[in-house]
């Protein structure tokens with residue numbers, strides 16, 4: 748079966764034109780800044796030097812049916828929204844679009860990909876008290892942040908990223924190895 752779904756850009760143009768239900772099914776949509784219609788998740792890298800059209804097409808967002816094709820939902824723009832992977836995975840597959848509307852209204856906002864990355868490093872640092880000790884010692888000894896970053900980079904190169912993302916456990920391991928190198 749061929750994929751009959753419209754392009755992401757066609758979906759964006761449809762919902763941005765303000766059809767009925769756009770505030771329900773695309774509450775976060777802003778044609779100038781690609782993001783998940785439902786939770787607002789985005790990456791700062793999508794826009795870099797690109798037209799809005801290219802940025803939307805590049806964005807790692809999925810075309811999701813409001814009413815699933817398997818339950819008779821059409822592949823017209825009016826039945827497709829752009830969602831991040833977790834939103835797509837967790838959204839309802841149900842015959843009545845009202846279920847999707849209700850689910851969207853309760854969906855919490857997500858920070859950007861880059862902010863989530865910072866959050867993950869901070870949580871990992873919370874697991875490694877030694878890292879904080881090492882930072883303190885280094886500050887007293889007059890060390891620079893560049894030195895810390897350099898050591899972290901070296902240890903990061905030896906780590907394996909699952910699906911392009913470092914797990915929190917791997918981040919903690921990198922911080923622990925860094926702290927050991929920094930401490931006298």
Ligand SMILES: [Zn+2]
Nearest residue numbers: 783786831834
């Ligand atoms: Zn989302």
